[in-house]
Amino acid sequence: MRIGAWSLDPPVFLAPMAGVSNRAFRVLARAEGARLCTTEMVSAKALVLGGARSFAIAELEPGEHPVAVQIAGSDPAVMAEAARLVERMGADIVDINMGCPVPKVVRNGDGSALLTDPAKAEAVARAVVEAVRIPVTVKMRAGWDGEHITAPEVAERLEAAGVQAVAVHARTREDRYAGPVNWEYIRRVKERVSIPVIGNGDVDSPAAALRVLEETGADGVMIGRAALGDPWIFRRLVHVWQHGMDPPPPDADERAAMARAHLDRLIALRGEGPAVREMRKHLAWYLRGVPGSSGLRARTATVSTRAEALELIEAWRERARDEAPVWN
Ligand SMILES: Cc1cc2nc3c(=O)[nH]c(=O)nc-3n(C[C@H](O)[C@H](O)[C@H](O)COP(=O)(O)O)c2cc1C
Known part of the structure; x- marks a missing residue:
């Protein structure tokens, strides 16, 4: 699959996730095989106003290419x-958020609210396409609710505006993150456009990835929550893609090394205190499914220094090594 000059094979991508898909996590996902990573969404307005936190979100890791920076907003100018701005900061692709369901966002007409106004969605995309030389993509949901599945029409308009790929999270705004995903929505978009369509939503294993591609005709898959505590999912996907079989899961030593690398990258980014607090949720995710981890999982909520986090990682590495690896 291609976006602009980028050849993205195998087409296995890390989803934008606010609070997760920062530089630290993207580097780990990329090393495991994610061919394209997208940043956390950044408010276009805050960026233009020069907000330091927004600039930090759009900052890229040296050598991190190709990478898409996701902007959210609905004012074309x-x-x-x-x-x-993000093109100047080194983004390879600008991705427009047309999926965020959060009330604070949709109240301004941003995120998934754009799906209720296909003409406006098109105008926003056109303005962005005309502003930059790099490719523009859009990440969207299926529509506002089950009665208004506008993604196929919106996607057609986006293609006409010059957008080079769309990722479709196969839920509506009303579904938020719950309820069953309906991959049929992806197929309906795929039927309407000739640009690449990336399938997203509950793809949590190589088998699910192959199924979504087969059922929808999508050109690639985007993984979000299944990568939490499990960046190896990309390696598994690539392996299945290339060799047709699922490799063995990571062992205790690999899991511990990944958690340590994640911790240290976050510390380099934010400083020890904030990084360790942010790392608590990741430690809990890395421990998911590890035998005998329940006592240790509770401890993830209280670590506050690098030394405490390392001690915890070492404790579960030792326990996990003694038990059969039943992860995933
Ligand atoms: C914690 C979290 C943060 C998210 N932040 C964003 C975001 O900033 N931009 C976006 O387009 N989607 C965001 N999403 C949606 C995901 O990109 C993805 O569409 C959704 O989680 C469904 O895919 P999954 O089932 O593989 O997780 C977020 C999802 C989660 C769980």
Whole structure:
């Protein structure tokens, strides 16, 4: 699959996740095989106003290419300006958020609210496409609710505006993150456009990835929550893609090394205190499914220094090594 000059094979991508898909996590996902990673969403307005936190979100790791920076907003001029900024900061692709369901976002007409106004979605995309030389992509949901599945129409308009790929999270805004995903929505978008369509939503294993591709005709898959505490999912996907079989899961030593690397990258980014607090949720995710981890999982909520986090990682590495690896 291609986006602009980028050849993205195997087409296995890390989803944008606020609070997760920062530089530290993207580097780990990429090393495991994610061919394209997208940043956390950044408010176009905040970027244009020069907000330091927004700039930090859009900052890239040296050598981290290709990478997409996701901007959110619905004012075409502001979105165009934000797109120019992220292009200057080194983004390879600008991704527009048309999926965020959060009330604070949709109240402004941003995120998934754009799906209720296909003409406006098109105008935003056109303004961004005209503002930059790099490719523009869009991540969207299926529509606002089950009665309004606008993604196929919106996608058609986006293609006409010059958007080079769309990722479809196969849920509506009303579904939020719960309820069954309906991959049929992805197929309906795929039927309407000739640009690449990336399938997203509950793809949690290589088998699920192959199923979504087969059922929808999608050109690639995007993984979000299944990568939490499990960046190896990309390696498994690549392996299945290339060799047709699922490799063995990571052993205790690999899991511990990954958690340590994640911790240290976050510390380099934020400083020890904030990084360790942010790392608590990741430690709990890394421990998911590890035999005998329940006592240790409770401890993840209280670590506050690098030394405590390392001690915890070492404790579960030793326990896990003594038990059969039943992860995944
Ligand atoms: C914690 C979290 C943060 C997210 N943040 C974003 C975001 O910033 N931009 C976006 O387009 N989608 C965001 N999403 C949605 C995901 O990209 C993805 O579409 C969704 O989780 C479904 O895919 P999955 O089942 O593989 O997780 C977020 C999801 C989660 C769980």
